[in-house]
Amino acid sequence: MIICADGNRELTFDLPYRVGLNEEAYFLALANWFRDSNIKVLLVNRKSGPTLRGQAEGVKSTTNEICASFGIGPQIAAESWRFEEIAVWGSKGDGGRGIVREQVVQDKVEELGTIRETMLQQSEQANGVNGHGQVEERIRAKYVVGCDGAHSWLRKQLDVALEGDLTDSVFGVVDLVPKTDFPDIRRICYLRAATGTILLVPRGNKEVRLYIPVESGSALPDPKDLTLDRIMATAREIMAPYTLEPGSVSWWSAYRVGQRVGSHFSRCNERAFLVGDAVHTHSPKAGQGMNTSIQDAYNLGWKLRLVLQGHIRSAREALLNTYESERRPVAQDLIAFDRGYLKLFSAPLAQFDTEFLRAMKFTTGLSIRYPPSCAVQLPRGVEKLGPSLLKADLVPGKRLQDVQVVYQADAIAIRTQERMQANGMFRIAVFAGDIAEGRLLANLQRLGEFLADQDLGLGRLTMSIRGDDSAAWSQVPVEVLVIHCAERECVNLLDLHEVYRPWSSDEGYDYWRVFADAESVLGGHGRVYERLEIDRQKGCCAVIRPDGYVGAVLDTDDFQGLKDYFEGLGMLESEDRLNSKSQ
Amino acid sequence: MIICADGNRELTFDLPYRVGLNEEAYFLALANWFRDSNIKVLLVNRKSGPTLRGQAEGVKSTTNEICASFGIGPQIAAESWRFEEIAVWGSKGDGGRGIVREQVVQDKVEELGTIRETMLQQSEQANGVNGHGQVEERIRAKYVVGCDGAHSWLRKQLDVALEGDLTDSVFGVVDLVPKTDFPDIRRICYLRAATGTILLVPRGNKEVRLYIPVESGSALPDPKDLTLDRIMATAREIMAPYTLEPGSVSWWSAYRVGQRVGSHFSRCNERAFLVGDAVHTHSPKAGQGMNTSIQDAYNLGWKLRLVLQGHIRSAREALLNTYESERRPVAQDLIAFDRGYLKLFSAPLAQFDTEFLRAMKFTTGLSIRYPPSCAVQLPRGVEKLGPSLLKADLVPGKRLQDVQVVYQADAIAIRTQERMQANGMFRIAVFAGDIAEGRLLANLQRLGEFLADQDLGLGRLTMSIRGDDSAAWSQVPVEVLVIHCAERECVNLLDLHEVYRPWSSDEGYDYWRVFADAESVLGGHGRVYERLEIDRQKGCCAVIRPDGYVGAVLDTDDFQGLKDYFEGLGMLESEDRLNSKSQ
Known part of the structure; x- marks a missing residue:
């Protein structure tokens, strides 16, 4: 659980927990948003020590x-085990015992340039945020966030109901070093034998994790009665005629799956929030629990940070309410998906095949689109996105694709998600088109003047103090980036408007805000304009939220549209207000 | 300096240094070879504290x-700044002042799959080896290695002369944050103005390093008299009409370049060694100092480790002598190269162009080929490599190309250099060809029997104890790897001979010794057989030394050739000796 104790304190809780570090991934994803801020945050652990085994x-x-956006991508990658293939095994057609490999699927989704999934080899580590000593008996805070799991204490305090049911699936889960002659032991495997199913996932070194539904239907056992021997006996029966003996077992568990969603994700006038498995539970088969929980936390954290830093002047509740309006539908979709996915394992191969590939796309999260709100602005005059826009790739409410661009200054290739670090800043990504053409270069310069203008434009958001002050650059809430598609050699960075390569008297120019959609020396061509379907002769302007989702897509001359977006969030005072003030 | 104090002590030194950690990269490269060994190593520092600035x-x-082979590739990459481009600037043709961009070269060499160079952002960090307290006045040791720099104390003790001369080049070197309107400030630049030359290298963030030869020829200044102001004035004159002011200067130095090589690299009956700038000095322009020094250390370390671990029974001196016979010619070539490279900067563009590209290949180290010795075995009946073999890519004495292969077991792609960790093991890389064909599979199995045979084959090197002992696997000095080019789906790992996927009763099979030359899910196709020009219908067998250089290339049925190689190193007793023993 995380408590934001900044400023005046409006909430009071008597806590059963100790203050300390909770190593759960989604708790840390939330905590990471407060790095390099001066916001007072209290971390409260619901466990007495670290959980070393058995985590998602x-x-x-x-x-x-x-x-990657928190800057911990390489460390996580180094501690992870990659997957490239999924094998699907079915029962032998002749009705006898035994299993046979039906197909091998590459664990890859075309839309993604990077690996689809990895398996952490170790328990997640804390990063950059420390807890404090013993908690006071009574805490008074401005905001409180419950990351306190399926038995959430905060959920009960807030009187939030879990809607849905326990299923008739009881799972055994075992982490073991197997002694086996099963040939696909180092691939993710879906084993669907006549006698039951196994989901097999390789882990670090020689260990694998087995998920085994044990006796579904009428003979439903109580998870407490299940023993390791019984689970392993079920697994052996499914894998026959292949051998399966545990060389060593490092962890095992058994539980009954619930499929439930919280009635509310926030309470107390948008001051108390519930995240992750505190408000949604489902089966482990699609590997969605930890991932959805991290994404919940990622959605909430930047909103709290912006509010607590004082950037949101007039739309505090509207912005914080988007946590529930954006994430609760995702949880509901996930439960619906999970119901079908559990049934899928007994489906015939042809159906399994199609559904399974569909499921792979769902579980990437690529299909998520957040509804319109103060943080997601539909195009002017559009009430609802039509089918053609829904299909497109650069759409308000969807995540900006992680595409590769090349720095204008030094030709180094970088992925957009890596460049757009999660530091609480919005980005205005100017897709300037082919600026070797004078018309498009002039457009870019005019937009630059608007973006830098402290009075009539967005200068108060992009350049906090006019003139030559380097320290202020990092404190503004909006960063301006340019991605052009001209020949890189035809563009001179220093010819562009200052807002695109700001000068500081101490440090010279900032060389790293302008990018080309170009071939890189080693990493190939990102083909950003092609993939995002952007007109090279026209360009466009996208507002990217701090969580990497698209907030708005506008023409490059739609200055009013840009103002509307930030006025809607309360980050910029509207002209009406300015007028009424001056009267 | 590193002292191997293991076993009986044959050398005695009175040391002027304190024991401790020396953070110089080549010192650490040597020290890294002794990780995970039980060899007693004493690290002696020639400095009183870490060098934080001004290192190569x-x-x-x-x-x-x-x-990468030491397992610290990702950390080094994370602390480094990449380069992708080199810009060449020349003086304006009209004889007036001013410079103009002549060309931009991609900083890339076709033979290399990875980036050609990076710039460390921080001083090198110690890794895995710790020093001890205060040194005794007198040290007795079995081996001593001097990594103690251009003024090497050990070199003087060993009475080794530096052959060669001081040049008439005096360099100023400055690390600064520049305030400049020079457009290529974030590219490596060779500036060749009428008034002088600059080598400009971008460093982390906004800092750059400038190398500036100051007044060559008759008016040669004493480096001690040079001031920062004078160096910067020279730089400004060269860069005009572009501005250049130091925002901040973090380090600067001035020195006269020597071009000298030690008369010996080893002494005292192969018990005392000199490494890096203790035995070679040259200009900094080609960035070869630290790199050549690290490679010296890398060449020596595994030989000392093998000898000290008792694997080399009868060829101690022959093996240790290859340090000098392999590395001294490299240093001599480097000095010759450096002489030409210094002159190159005053050459006209056409010649500069050709020579510069040639130089890029030289500085990669790809052209290095070590001469025949007990560690580099020419093909049977061949006294000297002819031109066709010299051109080939899989040649005794050359480094094994860093190629991408795919694990048979799980389809994960890996580069050979990353897989062949520097742990002191030789590898026998069996390029088995298309083993979907019965003939080639049978060849592989026969070779497997030879490699596993404790009496007539190499079993004592590859499998230290016959049968089911897992602990012994990691202690043998030779690891057997298979790289086949069959369809991956046509090969079942468990069908191959046990030596290729050894079994342990605790841990099951070792799944990570067999590779396919195949398309990977995300990383493309390594095309290993094509790049190394290996016959897919025949295959071959390469002995890879612990430092990644090729020791021998043999037909897959040349069992005697394999035995000869390891007998020549004294790792295997020859049949003659066995016969004479049994008599």
């Missing part, structure tokens, strides 16, 4: 992107 | 490969 460990690519 | 910092790709 499958990391999906969108979660890897989140890690 | 340009890391070439072959040095990056060394870092």
Whole structure:
């Protein structure tokens, strides 16, 4: 649980927990948002020590992107085990015992340039945020966030109901070093024998994790009665005629799956929030628990940070309410998906095949689109996105694709998610088109003047103090980036408007805000304009939220549209207000 | 300086140094070889504390490969700044002042799959080896290695002369944050103005390093008289009409370049060694100092480790002598190269162009080929490599190319240099060809029997104890790897001979010794057989030394050739000796 104790304190809780570090991934994803801020944050642990075994460990690519945006991507990658293939095994057609490999699927989704999933080899580590000593008996705070698990204490305090049911699935889960002659032991395997199913996931070194539903239906056992021997006996029966003996077992567990969603994700006038498995539970089969929880936390954290830093002057509740309006539908979709996914394992191969590939796309999170709100602005005059826009790739409410661009200054290739670190800043990404053409270069310069203008434009958001002050650059809430598609050699960085390469008297120019959509020396061509379907002769302007989702897509001359977006968030005072003030 | 104090002590030194950690990269490269060994090593520092600024910092790709083989590749990469482009500037043709960009070269060499060079952002960090307290006045040791710099104390003790001369080049070197309107400030630049030359190398963040030869020829200044102001004035004159002011200067120095090589690299009956700038000095322009020094250390370390671990029974001196016979010619070539390279900067563009590209290849180290010795075995009946073999890519004495292969078991792609960690083991890389064909599979199995045979084959090197002992696997000095080019789906790992996927009763099979030359899910196709020009219908067998250089290339049925190699090193007793023993 995380408590934001900044400023005046409006909430009071008597806590059953000790203050300390909770190593759960989604708790840390939230905590990471407060790094390098001066916001007072109290971390309260619901456990007495670290959980070293038995955590959810499958990391999906969108979660890897989140890690990259927190600057911990390489460390997570180094501690992870990669997957490239999924094998599907079915029972032998002749009705007899035994299993046979039906197909091998590459664990890859075309839309993603990076690996789809990895498996953490170790328990997640704390990063950059420390807890404090013993908690006071009574805490008074401005905001409180419950990351306190399926038995959430905060959920009960807030009187939030879990809607849904326990299922008739009881799972055994075992981490072991197997002694086996099963040939696909180092691939993710879906084993669907006549006698039951196994989901097999390789872990670090020689260990694998087995998920085994034990006797579904009428003979439902109480998870407490299940023994390791019984689970292993079920597994052996499914894998026959292949051998399966545990060389060593490092952890095992058994539980009954619930499929439930919280009635509310926030309470107390947008001052108390519930995150992750505190408000949604489901089966482990699709590896969605930790990933969805991290994404919940990632969605909430920047909103709290912006509010607590005083950037949101007039739309505090509207912005914080988007946590529930954006994440609760995702949880509901996930439960619906999970119901179908559990049934899928008994489906015939042809159906399994199609559904399974569909499921792979769902579990990447690529299909998520947040509804319109103060943080997601539909195009002017559009009430609802039509089918053609829904299909497109640069759409308000969807995540900006992680594409490769090349720095204008030094030709080094970088992925957008890596460049757009999660530091609480919005980005205005100017897709300037082919600026070797004078018309498009002139457009870019005019937009630059608007973006830098302290009075009539966005200068108060992009350049906090006019003139030559380097320290202020890092404190403004909006960063301006340019991605052009001209020949890189035809562009001179220093010819562009100052807002695109700001000068500081101490440090010279900032060389790293302008990018080309160009071939890189080693990493190939990002083909950003092609992939995002941007007109090279026209360009466009996208507002990217601090969590990497698209807030708005506008024409490059739609200055009013840009103002509307930041006025809607309360980050910029509207002209009406300015007028009424001056009267 | 490193002292191997293991076993009986044959050398005695009175040391002027304190025991402690020396953070110089080549010192650490040597120390890294002794990790995970039980060899007693004493580290003696020639400095009283860490050197935080002004170190050589340009890391070439072959040095990056060394870092990867020590398992510290990702950390070094994370602390480094990449380069992708080199810009060449010349003086304006009209004889007036001013410079103009002549060309931009991609900083890339076709033979290399990875980046050619990076720049360390921080001083090198110690890794895994700790020093001890205060040194005794007198040290007795079995081996001593001097990594103690251009003024080497050990070199003087050993009475080794530096052959060669001081040049008439005096260099100023400055690390600064520049305030400049020079457009290529974030590219490596060779500036060749009428008034002088600059080598400009971008460093972390906004800092750059300038190398500036100051007044060559008759008016040669004493480096001690040079001031920062004078160096900067020279730089400004060269860069005009572009501005250049130091925002901040973090380090600067001035020195006269010597071009000298030690008369000996080893002494005292192969018990005392000199490494790096203790035995070779030259200009900094080609960025070769630190890289060549690291490669010296990398060449020596595994030989000392093998000898001290008792694996080399009868060829101690022959093996240790290869340090000098392999590395001294490299240093001599480097000095010759450096002479030409210094002159190159005053050459006209056309010649500069050709020579510069040739130089890029030289500085990668790809052209190095070590001469025949007990560690480099020419093909049977061949006294000297002819031109066709010299051109080939899989040749005794050359480094094994860093190629990408795919694990048979789980389809994960890995580069050979990353897989062949620097742990002191030789590898027998069996390029088995297309083993979907019965004939080639049968060849592989026969070779497997030979490799596993404790009496007539190499079993004592590859499998230290016959049968089911897992602990012994990691202690043998030779690891057997298979790289086949069959369809991956046509090969079942468990069908191959046990030596290729050994079984342990605790841990099951070792799944990570067999590779396919195949398309990977995300990383493309390594095309190993094509790049190394290996016949897919025949295959071959390469002995890879612990430092990644090729020791021998043999037909897959040349069992005697394999025995000869390890007998020549004294790792295997020859049949003659066995016969004479049994008599």
